[in-house]
Amino acid sequence: MSTDTTTPADAATARPADAPPFRYGAALAARIERAWQDRWEAEGTFHVPNPTGAWADPAHPNADGDKVYLMDMFPYPSGSGLHVGHPLGFIGTDVLGRYLRMTGRNVLHTMGFDAFGLPAEQYAVQTGTHPRKTTEDNIERYRAQLRQLGLGHDDRRSVATTDIEFYRWTQWIFLQIYNSWYDEAAAKARPIAELEAEFAAGTRVPAGGQSWAELDDVQRRRIVDSFRLAYISEAPVNWCPGLGTVLANEEVTADGRSERGNFPVFRRSLKQWMMRITAYADRLVADLDRLDWPDSVKTMQRNWIGRSQGARVRFPVEGFDDVDIEVFTTRPDTLFGATYMVLAPEHPLVDAITPAEWPDGTGERWSAGATDPRAAVAEYRAAAARKSDLDRQEYKDKTGVFTGAFATNPVNGALIPVFVADYVLMGYGTGAIMAVPGQDQRDWDFAANFGLPIIRTVQPFEGFDGEAFTGDGPAINSANDEISLDGLGVAEAKAAITEWLSARGAGDAVVQYKLRDWLFSRQRYWGEPFPVVWDADGLPVGLPDDQLPVELPEIADYSPKTFAPDDADSEPEPPLSRAEEWVAVDLDLGTGPRHYRRETNTMPQWAGSCWYYLRYLDPDNHDRFVDPEIERYWMGPDPARSDDPGGVDLYVGGVEHAVLHLLYARFWHKVLYDLGHVSSEEPFRRLFNQGYIQAFAYTDARGAYVTAEEVVEDEDGGFTWNGQPVRRQYGKMGKSLRNVVTPDEMCERYGADTFRLYEMSTGPMDVSRPWSTRDVIGAQRFLQRVWRNLVDETTGACRVTEAEPDVETLRVLHKAIAGVHADYAALHHNTAAAKLIELNNHLTKTYAGTGVPRAVAEPLVLMMAPLTPHIAEELWSLLGHSGTLAHGPFPAADERYLVAETVEYPIQVNGKVRSRITVPADADQDQLQAAALADDKVVAALAGREPRKVIVVPGRLVNVVG
RNA sequence: GCCGGCGUACUCCAACUGGCAGAGAGACGGCGCUUAGAACGCCGACAGUGCGGGUUCGAAUCCCGCCGCCGGCACCA
Incomplete structure (x- = not known):
């Protein structure tokens, strides 16, 4: 374990010089956290066994448990790093994953990066830095930020969409789609070769009625190409001459300008790759009924498809x-x-x-x-x-x-x-x-x-x-x-x-349908190249699998050719078109060596996110995008549920991806299903929209943002910054609003466990809430009290006793256990935390002087572990256990302590509480009624009237109607 | 305009889905400990659930009508 105790954090956390040496604070937390993160990594604590293949591990403690596939929407690794709002969902799924793992489930949870995209390319244009360098640096930064939060991810399974080994399979899936057509009669996609065979056999006749035998090769190919699920079309697109690229609709502002650079955008008809998502419109609507998704998201998808x-x-x-x-x-x-x-x-x-x-x-x-x-x-x-x-x-x-x-x-x-x-x-x-x-x-x-x-x-x-x-x-x-x-x-x-x-x-x-086919090409450098070449007839040819991956070429200038911003008639010229020696290729694609030109558009950023959840399952597989048996194990339909489409067990992310990402991924998944590559019909069986952490921002008299951290609230509810009044607004956290708080700062000032606990206790997972740095101390105080109950602050020795806990304590404990199980499982981590605080408060009151009995201390530590894993591991080891608690045990509630011997009943008269009686827990309704009617205050309230009716609710109350 | 969601204490949130409005955190007030402050510990005050009606023995919870906030869709034929 590290012995470094003199980080600058010490001074910042106002830990007084005379504080006991083993008081739980930022410095101690930092030591504990780093040590456990290192140990988890060294021991591969969160490696998850597959049912087969190189990562099968029948000896793993969870190998026989029910599988659970948990996922977060993976982030784009931006240059500014994470702020405290980003990890809210990541921590929430981690808490659930840790709980499920401790209760024996085989939990697959990891994290990847949606790493292609415009920002890295723009940065490259400005600075000459290769987008891969920028992207990989940012990913490194993200990984470090996420690691310090103590997330129990299987780090072997992490992928980035920009990894060549990853986009090789993105290209492979593109070719599967390209080499398919939608058979309306069978209501599914089929290999294009089967269509060609039907034409050749005469069992299908081209729309124009021509005889297949009389058509030449080029004519036949044009007909076949027009059936493909990925096809070339002349379509009106958002052409932005100032940026030299076409833009997605969401990259265009409401007044018809580019979000980046504020250049005019024109509607222009251009030859583009399209994906025939409209063929799936019916199934995309119908199968929503089989998904456990928020109604709001289902409604948005239905609106978008517009059947x-x-x-x-x-x-x-x-x-x-x-x-x-x-x-x-x-x-x-x-x-x-x-x-x-x-x-x-x-x-x-x-x-x-x-x-x-x-x-x-x-x-x-x-x-x-x-x-x-x-x-x-x-x-x-x-x-x-x-x-x-x-x-x-x-x-x-x-x-x-x-x-x-x-x-x-x-x-x-x-x-x-x-x-x-x-x-x-x-x-x-x-x-x-x-x-x-x-x-x-x-x-x-x-x-x-x-x-x-x-x-x-x-x-x-x-x-x-x-x-x-x-x-x-x-x-x-x-x-x-x-x-x-x-x-x-x-x-x-x-x-x-x-x-x-x-x-x-x-x-x-x-x-x-309102849904239109999906415009799938972009004039950008930093995206997946299409695995397609163009032949002398001007027709596209999909490359064979053994030509993959088609790697991005190195080029001198990453920027697309730009034009005068208002030059609406200009033509896009993708950056790749300038890599002449890459574009021109001689290949033998089965018809002898020929000259081809490569497709120079790249795929949109959505491509990688359409299937990354499949790659997590089997990321080390070099022969297939995922092994079918492994896919079936983690994602296959559950025969115990009726009409289950299969898919990821829980997918957590913001509602902003309600339509595009989730619709595109469903579409790709259905194509893969039709072609027999996956056993699940849907990618995400259950979807959960997390809330956002929002923040206050403050503007001065000129409307300029001031540093939110330095604003103080005065007595009459106003706000001032350096003595001048400022105006408060509520919304996003962002650099330009000068209100960013980073997880790094929080880890430094309080530790990751405190930060995790704070974020989880401010509300249930689906609720948005304001960030409040000054409230974080509350979470720290709780951990400090637990620590003090179990550890001597001056010697660092364990204070637990081997004494038997009293019955009252056991009641409190088992009530907490029962509640915590239900809360974690339902993603109500806030109420789970409250129950643990309640339990610890009881221990403080009962055992402050004597030390807490082991029989209560151990379950408390185990129950804390999902929320605050580092301090829990440390306490578990101080309690004398050598191994990690990541795989359990997790305490089970004992029914005996959940029922009290006596129960206090409120007695209502006409709906108002007038008295209370205490009766044995097994008192029947007649006894309860008799006891209630005999009560002095009830008699007084009735004032001699006969009760018209007495309602007895066992376990709740008695209501006397007079 | 249409559709959906949400309004509980100063703030963020609980309330076993119809049964005592309060679990937890912060802020606030007091007491203890301290030369003092911080930290820590103990105690305390604060709402009748946005408004108006209804159903019920009983409503934060169910129903109806408003108000406010948030989100989605919006000349979609």
């Missing part, structure tokens, strides 16, 4: 033989009330159907004063294009212009005018709608502006005085020669009209 059921209906355009406007509607039952149509300004049919001249009688309101429809439409489209997405959303007043064209309502042959209006969005449905003002408020507003007819097709309830009626009710005004919906409810009417439309070839029932 809606309805019909596509075709409206023939008047004057054209073969032009239909296809709309999507969730309310086909209201078709008879469709009195006009609207196309989005970007809709491709607009040009085709807009005539050269206004039809007779077109009024000023519809024509917007333009001399002809083409001019009017052009003007309106130009105006719409100038508006940002945001403007279009906020501008609620319905604008639009008549195209001059008419379409035919298929149910009644009515000619209805076609408008262009920006309240219809090109990105949803078909970009065109049938407008039913009677049943849709948006359409009603537009109809009112343009004087369009309104026909109700659902009878509103009696007394309805609104405009559009969107509720249920009987259909009206909805009949033609062949069908009548009148009188049917909304659901029946939908079914009836959809069947009619489909029989007539005018429409079909469809399911529509």
